[in-house]
Amino acid sequence: MTLKQLSKTFAAAALSAGIGMTHADGIAALQKFNTDTDGISGQFSQTVHSKKKTQTTSGQFSILRPGLFKWEYTRPYKQTIVGDGKTIWLYDQDLKQVTKRAQNQTIGDSPAAILSNKSALNASYTLKNDGASSGVDYVRATPKRNNAGYRYIRIGFRGNTLATMQLQDSFGNNTNIQFSGVNTRPNLSRGQFHFTPPKGVDVLGQ
Template structure:
């Protein structure tokens, strides 16, 4: 369940975490990023609420377009998810296990597709302004396909900085992500997104 939740988070956060400014409204900021931004880095906290429990995790992330990303969970457990353009690698330190899957199949029409395909924003989502709360302006991204796996995604900006994302999946689980220390011009290289399974771990394929 932990690995499934992490993959869902990464594909969802791919849309939101890759946004750094909202000067002319949240929708305009999202579209501007989709056209202009090449990468982003920062830290995050994530809270997932299901019918049975609530869990909060913390970590850092890096994104480099087209299609490269790395999410490192540091608390309360250590896991790393790397997308190298072809394969998504999920390394669970506690289990000493690596799971790999096809990146195209894993992200599908998810928000992460926006990282590698600039047409995904308009082709997969309907966007509209969605009000303000506690100084944060929101844009609502609604999937155009019924089988997208998400009921909606809300992306919030405070001033010109991404502040939060809210996601509700098709099972009713709610995820809230708060972002900090964002850098919309990180110095990243493609080699930073190469992943080699550590010696002695089990490698599984999906």
């Protein structure tokens, strides 16, 4: 091999190494998101596949860390879920009914915990990179507890932007959530996560 050929070989190797080093890392994107993000808002489309049916819903969401979140379903029905740090309120407009539950007993190791509390990710899950598809890098988060309710949560990032969550629960149901219009610097206040049941609705405690 001549000196010129050797130089080309080293250059190609260096270029290849550089490409490998700059390739996106799902865990790195997830950890950066978890460390840097204090608030997040956007839209979502959620599809749940069970053994008997498939249902798709959509709406918007907002989260203020730690512990505050709001999911507003607008299609095909209207339903609001609010976590105010102490209580989770579920308001079904069609049924004119509100259900309230203690937040610390309800969200557990759920996706809501990952998104709304920075400490939940590393405390409750084992993480591993899980491939890439269509520009999205995936992380598989496996609950450390056997009774967490989820077999795994697969989180996808496009660059450093949250793109999708894919969940499989302990019953084998699969949920796919696609995020859009994600804003990690929203102007949110704690007051936006205060919920007062509308007049005339039934309030059920669990």
